[in-house]
Amino acid sequence: xxxxxxxxxxxxxxxxxxxxxxxxxxxxxxxxxxxxxxxxxxxxxxxxxxxxxxxxxxxxxxxxxxxxxxxxxxxxxxxxxxxxxxxxxxxxxxxxxxxxxxxxxxxxxxxxxxxxxxxxxxxxxxxxxxxxxxxxxxxxxxxxxxxxxxxxxxxxxxxxxxxxxxxxxxxxxxxxxxxxxxxxxxxxxxxxxxxxxxxxxxxxxxxxxxxxxxxxxxxxxxxxxxxxxxxxxxxxxxxxxxxxxxxxxxxxxxxxxxxxxxxxxxxxxxxxxxxxxxxxxxxxxxxxxxxxxxxxxxxxxxxxxxxxxxxxxxxxxxxxxxxxxxxxxxxxxxxxxxxxxxxxxxxxxxxxxxxxxxxxxxxxxxxxxxxxxxxxxxxxxxxxxxxxx
Ligand SMILES: Cc1ncc(COP(=O)(O)O)c(C=O)c1O
Numbered sequence: 307x308x309x310x311x312x313x314x315x316x317x318x319x320x321x322x323x324x325x326x327x328x329x330x331x332x333x334x335x336x337x338x339x340x341x342x343x344x345x346x347x348x349x350x351x352x353x354x355x356x357x358x359x360x361x362x363x364x365x366x367x368x369x370x371x372x373x374x375x376x377x378x379x380x381x382x383x384x385x386x387x388x389x390x391x392x393x394x395x396x397x398x399x400x401x402x403x404x405x406x407x408x409x410x411x412x413x414x415x416x417x418x419x420x421x422x423x424x425x426x427x428x429x430x431x432x433x434x435x436x437x438x439x440x441x442x443x444x445x446x447x448x449x450x451x452x453x454x455x456x457x458x459x460x461x462x463x464x465x466x467x468x469x470x471x472x473x474x475x476x477x478x479x480x481x482x483x484x485x486x487x488x489x490x491x492x493x494x495x496x497x498x499x500x501x502x503x504x505x506x507x508x509x510x511x512x513x514x515x516x517x518x519x520x521x522x523x524x525x526x527x528x529x530x531x532x533x534x535x536x537x538x539x540x541x542x543x544x545x546x547x548x549x550x551x552x553x554x555x556x557x558x559x560x561x562x563x564x565x566x567x568x569x570x571x572x573x574x575x576x577x578x579x580x581x582x583x584x585x586x587x588x589x590x591x592x593x594x595x596x597x598x599x600x601x602x603x604x605x606x607x608x609x610x611x612x613x614x615x616x617x618x619x620x621x622x623x624x625x626x627x628x629x630x631x632x633x634x635x636x637x638x639x640x641x642x643x644x645x646x647x648x649x650x651x652x653x654x655x656x657x658x659x660x661x662x663x664x665x666x667x668x669x670x671x672x673x674x675x676x677x678x679x680x681x682x683x684x685x686x687x688x689x690x691x692x693x694x695x
Contacts, residue, residue, distance in 0.1 A: 311634040316677040343554040357516035359523035362549030366473040366499025369513035370398035387443040389642040420456035446475035449610035468493025474612040481603030490516035570676035571611040581687040614674040
């Protein structure tokens with residue numbers, strides 16, 4: 307049975323007419339940089355997410371960099387984040403010569419652990435270093451929002467800014483103290499990635515920063531065009547962080563389908579859950595299925611399943627076994643950022659973040675997308691069951 311890890315060709319086929327027409331429209335306009343399509347997308351994604359403003363940028367990685375720049379993060383500042391994320395989160399901090407401070411994740415959610423964050427800020431950080439901490443970047447990993455209320459309270463207590471890394475969680479909802487809210491509206495800013503494999507994916511690179519703060523939005527727009535308010539006059543040091551009109555046009559079409567796709571992803575996840583329970587793999591302790599922390603809340607998009615990630619016993623033997631059988635899988639992520647060579651200068655060592663390190667040994671992402679068929683899911687779970695038998 308042929309099972310791709312991701313089936314973007316099928317997705318394109320299902321909306322080909324609308325997309326092709328939009329591409330032709332943009333090509334006919336010969337307006338490729340920023341412009342009407344980008345502005346319309348910014349409005350539509352902001353509305354979808356419940357945010358005041360959207361600023362389209364060149365990628366999710368650049369969205370992180372430009373957000374930190376807008377907050378004035380610079381050399382020697384500290385930014386707290388987790389070591390269990392895609393490289394870009396901490397990479398953006400380091401690119402600005404600021405220092406990533408890692409804080410471990412929760413076992414259940416793989417997201418920043420508010421209790422450990424409190425410990426870090428209340429006890430571990432020397433008083434004299436407190437003023438150097440500028441921001442916290444929680445990552446909503448795999449499509450489920452971090453437990454934000456306690457993090458926002460800590461940020462208020464210590465006057466820190468919060469940038470949500472929602473690269474994997476467009477539209478995901480959090481049932482907080484103030485009722486359900488979508489990712490990117492819970493802190494000061496939130497970033498999205500439109501990398502092609504994301505739930506809302508472009509035909510190339512793209513990203514967005516969302517915020518409710520008009521001043522920050524204006525600053526982001528300035529930084530995105532080299533810091534220039536009037537052509538060839540530069541007020542601040544920015545860069546080229548622009549989103550292009552073709553990507554924006556394509557994303558506008560896809561956005562109309564996003565809610566349906568999110569629901570279909572949840573249905574595929576529910577099917578995996580059932581198959582794993584019925585197989586006995588969960589009760590026998592071979593596999594742990596993803597925890598849905600907000601399922602019984604008012605949050606409709608309680609999980610958007612960018613990835614369906616199980617914890618698997620003997621993961622490193624299971625993965626090649628599945629590959630032999632034609633079952634694709636992926637490991638997000640095989641090594642904590644605190645153990646990466648490029649961050650050796652930060653001075654962390656193995657054992658510093660045990661929950662992250664355990665996750666790097668156990669996680670396995672299985673195919674999940676709206677086009678995935680029941681028989682393919684059955685085949686995948688059967689393959690896993692055969693390995694353990
Ligand atoms: C958690 C996280 N942050 C940031 C990024 C960076 O996004 P991009 O690939 O659009 O630069 C990604 C993308 O993979 C991501 O998963």
